[in-house]
Amino acid sequence: RKEVEQDPGPFNVPEGATVAFNCTYSNSASQSFFWYRQDCRKEPKLLMSVYSSGNEDGRFTAQLNRASQYISLLIRDSKLSDSATYLCVVNGITGGGNKLTFGTGTQLKVEL
C-alpha cells in the first residue's frame, strides 16, 4: 500500500464548478499535512496547510480527518487558472529530521 494515495484523475470540469479531491495516508504518526499545486514542468508550490479543524483560503477549503487518515481539498467556482496537478503531502518526523511524502497527484483541467 502506498503511503499517500490519491486518485490521479484527470478531473475535467467546467469553469465555475465545484470539485473535490481526496487523499488517504497510511502512517498514523504523521505530523502535518499539506496540499501543494504543481503546474506542468514546474516545481510544487504550497497551496495550503491542512488542519483537523478545517481551514479555508478564498475558494479553497481543506479538511483533515485523523481518525480515518483522510485529507480533502474542495475548490469552489473553478477558474481556468486552477488547471494543475494537486499533490497531497504528509510530513513525518523521525530521527531528527523530517520528510515530505507525496501522493502521485490529481490532475485538474478546468474548461470553458
Place this chain on the structure above:
Amino acid sequence: DAGVTQSPTHLIKTRGQQVTLRCSPKSGHDTVSWYQQALGQGPQFIFQYYEEEERQRGNFPDRFSGHQFPNYSSELNVNALLLGDSALYLCASSLGPGTSTDTQYFGPGTRLTVL
C-alpha cells in the same frame, strides 16, 4: 528576497557517468531536502541536510550522496548513472528539521536526462 535556486536547469548525461546538482536555500533557511520526481509521479524524498549532516534518508541507493556547506547550500551527487535516474530533481529548503510546522519551499528543479 531570493527563493530557492538550483543549477543547472537541464543536464544530459550518459549511463555510468557522474553528476552533481546544486541548490541554494531560501534566505534565512538552514535545512535542505532533495527529491526525485519521475514523469507522472509525485516527488520522492532522497535525503535531508541540516548543520552539514544528513539527518534523514529515503529509500535510495548509496549512489546518491550529498553535502551541505557552511552557507547552507547543498549538492546532490549521483554516481554510475542509470537510465532510470532520468527525472526532475527538486531541492526544498526550510527552517530547522524535526518540527511539525516547518514549511518546505521548492526550487525550480534540475531536469536530468540519462542516455
